[in-house]
Amino acid sequence: MHVRKDDIVEVLTGDDAGTAQSRTTGRVLRVLPDKNKVVVEGINRVYKHLKPSRQNPQGGRLSKEMPVAASNVLLYCSTCRKGVRIGRRYTDDGRKERYCKKCGNSLGMLSKARKAYARKS
Numbered sequence: 001m002h003v004r005k006d007d008i009v010e011v012l013t014g015d016d017a018g019t020a021q022s023r024t025t026g027r028v029l030r031v032l033p034d035k036n037k038v039v040v041e042g043i044n045r046v047y048k049h050l051k052p053s054r055q056n057p058q059g060g061r062l063s064k065e066m067p068v069a070a071s072n073v074l075l076y077c078s079t080c081r082k083g084v085r086i087g088r089r090y091t092d093d094g095r096k097e098r099y100c101k102k103c104g105n106s107l108g109m110l111s112k113a114r115k116a117y118a119r120k121s
């Protein structure tokens with residue numbers, strides 16, 4: 001999966017997708033790797049209407065986010081100001097990081113420093 005929980009992603013396709021002028025971004029709440037789906041805050045929200053009941057005399061509606069296909073979201077790069085494709089690489093001290101394939105900026109660490117991957121100088 002190219003995104004993780006708590007990532008900020010751009011939503012590319014679907015009812016909640018933005019445009020190049022106004023991009024839609026949201027935080028990843030949940031990743032469902034076996035289904036290749038992600039749940040993004042505020043995206044693909046569905047409402048369940050409730051009849052008034054004893055616990056809930058007013059009735060009303062509940063909303064929750066439904067999963068969207070992981071391929072419809074891209075990790076958001078704050079430098080490029082849009083969703084971008086990512087690569088993975090090792091830093092000089094042996095940490096694994098994600099980076100933006102467009103501008104080359106780091107987009108966060110994936111692992112702690114490991115000597116085996118550190119660059120020897």
Ligand SMILES: [Zn+2]
Pocket residue numbers: 077078079080081084100101102103104105
């Ligand atoms: Zn970038």
